[in-house]
Amino acid sequence: MFPVIKVEVRFHVDVKSAKQAVRERIWRLLEERGLAAFPKPVYGRIPNFVGSDKACDRAAALPEFARARTVKINPDAPQRMCRELALKSGKVLVVPTPRIRGGFLLLDPSAIPRDAYREASTIGGAAKWGRPTPPEHLPQIDLVIIGSVAVNPKTGRRLGKSHGYAEIEWGILSYYGKVGESTPVVTTVHDVQLVDDDIPREPFDLPVDIVVTPTRALRTSRTDMKPSGILWEYVTEDMLREIPLLAELRGSRIP
Numbered sequence: 546m547f548p549v550i551k552v553e554v555r556f557h558v559d560v561k562s563a564k565q566a567v568r569e570r571i572w573r574l575l576e577e578r579g580l581a582a583f584p585k586p587v588y589g590r591i592p593n594f595v596g597s598d599k600a601c602d603r604a605a606a607l608p609e610f611a612r613a614r615t616v617k618i619n620p621d622a623p624q625r626m627c628r629e630l631a632l633k634s635g636k637v638l639v640v641p642t643p644r645i646r647g648g649f650l651l652l653d654p655s656a657i658p659r660d661a662y663r664e665a666s667t668i669g670g671a672a673k674w675g676r677p678t679p680p681e682h683l684p685q686i687d688l689v690i691i692g693s694v695a696v697n698p699k700t701g702r703r704l705g706k707s708h709g710y711a712e713i714e715w716g717i718l719s720y721y722g723k724v725g726e727s728t729p730v731v732t733t734v735h736d737v738q739l740v741d742d743d744i745p746r747e748p749f750d751l752p753v754d755i756v757v758t759p760t761r762a763l764r765t766s767r768t769d770m771k772p773s774g775i776l777w778e779y780v781t782e783d784m785l786r787e788i789p790l791l792a793e794l795r796g797s798r799i800p
């Protein structure tokens with residue numbers, strides 16, 4: 546028994562190290578090539594990049610975006626224009642609060658003055674114009690747009706900044722049936738964030754269907770299934786302390 550446990554722990558550490566090595570390489574590349582945008586430095590962040598608005602323009606041109614009535618988009622800087630374009634297109638916008646500490650905000654474009662859409666697409670503006678909404682009361686989500694540090698455009702495997710917020714958000718929303726395997730997931734990144742690395746996968750990792758850069762839109766050939774529900778065995782005590790909604794869900798579970 547003991548040798549097996551040691552092997553499993555080593556594998557876990559190697560996976561984390563391999564993922565972090567790719568992140569470090571991409572953060573360094575963005576900075577060295579002058580492609581990093583405010584806020585800087587991009588290390589430890591979902592990096593903002595030169596051309597992020599163009600990437601969002603391309604994302605908004607996707608048929609999946611055109612069909613969607615409700616779009617969930619992360620609150621990070623490189624996806625700000627994506628949020629503004631969703632509102633301008635008349636779509637209901639779901640935005641997680643930073644680190645999910647305040648749960649989710651619902652932004653209804655019909656309840657926001659059109660000249661306030663840009664403000665509403667910022668973190669502060671979303672808090673001003675959005676309505677805190679329990680996940681069970683959110684509408685069905687038709688499209689998810691997330692940020693990434695790196696992504697393999699062939700396999701659809703991506704890396705966030707290592708905290709797993711996109712995965713936790715997905716887990717909570719899928720727990721309530723708001724997203725699922727058929728919900729398209731898009732990420733917007735710079736072209737230099739595309740990697741050929743065989744990114745190792747953990748059970749909670751969320752793959753993407755479409756990768757959009759300032760120059761192109763790429764459809765992945767993913768074979769990984771999207772996770773379903775909250776994988777409680779991977780939820781740490783730190784996560785429960787930092788994300789009240791997650792703690793509430795754990796407390797309400799039927800043993």
